[in-house]
Amino acid sequence: MEALGDSLNRWMFDPTVGKLITATVGLLVIVTLVRLGQKSLGRYVGGAEARYRLRKSVTFLGYPIAFIGSGR
Numbered sequence: 001m002e003a004l005g006d007s008l009n010r011w012m013f014d015p016t017v018g019k020l021i022t023a024t025v026g027l028l029v030i031v032t033l034v035r036l037g038q039k040s041l042g043r044y045v046g047g048a049e050a051r052y053r054l055r056k057s058v059t060f061l062g063y064p065i066a067f068i069g070s071g072r
Contacts, residue, residue, distance in 0.1 A: 023070045030069055034062035 011017060038055045045051045 026069045027066055030062060030066045034058055037062075 037058045041054055041058060042051045045054050
C-alpha cells in the first residue's frame with residue numbers, strides 16, 4: 001500500500017504532468033473567455049450580420065491565443 005502512495009506521489013509531482021495540467025487549465029480559461037466575449041459583445045451590436053461577424057472574429061482570435069497559451 002505504501003508503494004502505491006509513493007508512486008502516486010511521484011506521478012503527481014512529475015514536471016510533465018504539471019505542464020499538461022497547466023496547459024489544460026489555460027485552454028479552459030481561454031475557451032471560457034472567448035465564450036463570454038461572444039455573448040457579451042453580441043449584446044452591443046445591433047445588426048444580425050454584424051453580430052455574426054463579431055462572434056466569428058472573437059472565435060478566430062481565440063485560436064492563436066489558445067495556441068500560444070498552450071505552448072508554455
